[in-house]
Amino acid sequence: MRRLAIGFIPLTDAATLIACAERGFATAEGLEIDLHREVSWANIRDRLNVGLLDGAHMLAPQAIASSLGLGHVRVPLVAAFALNLNGGAITVAPELHAAMGATGEDLATGEGTARALGAVVRQRAAAGQEQLTFSSVYPFSTHTYALRHLMEAGGIDPDRDVRLVVVPPSYTVENLRSGLIHGFCVGSPWNSVAVEAGVGRIALLGTELFARAPEKVLGVHARFANAEPDVLRRLIRALEAAARWSEAPENRGDLVRLLAEPRFLGVRADIIERTLTGRPDVGPGGTARTDPDFLVLHRGGATRPDPRHALWIYAQMVRAGQVGYAADAVQEAQAVYRPDLYDAALGLAARPAAAEGDPVGTRFGEAFDAGDSDSVVAYLARLGRR
Template structure:
């Protein structure tokens, strides 16, 4: 048995593999003693990981990259040997904004380009009327939520820095902020979109898989220097997470997994809400309308657990697009090196895992090619590039 590990997490369903690895005993079977520490904000998780109060963490994939590049905080190189989740976010809007969008929409309401164009019309009407800009909540400046909202809006010419307000809110506070009218919409991970719908205060407008087919959301993150000193522990953690993800993805284990996740000290919401997330069948409106997607959240299937450096490159490209950093070949190389398929493969004693990385595709713009980030970014009309 190694020394006890302290691992931080945020109460979100994409922490499932980490929680189940500990609570179902997969970590113990690997010789690990783990204390899971529930946190509220991503800045807390990042800071405690960076200074060594956490040995590992459930972390936003872009934060791992930003930390390695020294963006927005001190520079602490991070290694991500396992993807905790692919996709899993959704955009939820207030009943008033939903009604306004549906009034303006021309086309399929599940088509993100149609809703983005409707948003552009709503924004223009509000400006003409002298109304305050719409306010959208997202979880962190370096987050998929931020980039997903921006990608969606900008496709219809809505400038996320000029035409609306984007504000940072911890995931568990999103619902209250929508209920109190502090935000008109938010992008957050499960279960908080479903909680808003169940309370009758929100409509899920889009699953992020409508916007980006497959995007790395959360990673199991460790400091690079710690990984170098503790390769066997890293391998054990990866194996435990893989076994947990495989357990979660088996339909016969769904009830047990959701009960583990629902406990107050873990995610702390009704098990039925978590089950909806894991099965990809979500109630999207207070009237009881349901929508289903096999790509809503990937925990272990379709090679989701194996880190893909192309995903890291796309996230870095978003940082460049929105003015968080300048484009640099060296920085791109550093960003891609954060995602560690080599550590994943070594832990499982595999040469690859049999899943070819699919091309990175979205509802708008060209197919992403990490060999030509500049060309990719030049194709977009709206952005905030650093000169």
């Protein structure tokens, strides 16, 4: 029995990994998983980089940033399994939500929400008030890029007109309660926890910005992938079985109870259940917004790593000014995603990656077209970034 140490952050999208360790899927592949609950994504990165973890529940952009040496030492990582698509949301303080509503914009739409936020930011600047502060969970995260996309759609310069800071997921609610931040983008269940506590309103579900946003992957060191390919194959097979089990409606009650345990999420079961079924409360009095794709664990090929997602992520890094464009870095970013390892582990015939269309399904604002002859360059040119 091969024993693996795998880190996770207490988020609903750790469901597949937790189920894999706790419901016999790892054991069926001759593996024993010791789950390590971590406080922050920086902890996850550091412990994986130095070999204290064999693998980790990891932000998809974080795996690419590590492999490119952005924000820290350069450590090559491999993403051979996607743990989920979507699952995040943008939450704001009730006072900010009220101010946005007072602009007359339609807050039921993404475009209206963007315009309303832009109007409030400009009103505050004209009145000499302090800038609004928003948090994401890590600089290299879909959450950062979602916030920036929303702000730019509302005419806000994220680097000049507001303050963007980093707050670990489980600390976001208390930071909002204390007034240290005015809003945040984070994975579930923390948006719903803020709503339940009366300190936040969900302004937009992540799926109202991007239909299929890459969120978390299983990140492993390239050294591990090369030294123990059979172990990695067994882990992929165990995770695939766990993902299928986790998304099956007949297993939902068991999964909810498991995730609600204090050693995992430690959050009320009903909040987790609404997340898994795509019915998160967005405001007081049980005001809900429904999207069955709010969090996708398995269906629609969600678990197969899509190199087009890596391409989109790299484009967001350049768009955000986190790195300058380099043609070789485009190839390096895509190489982090390994559908070939996924296919081999599951005995699937190799297939070429889809080459056209927007891999994340951008709802509003400038869309990314993976079918462009040079996708990243063309996208940045349309945004006026090159």
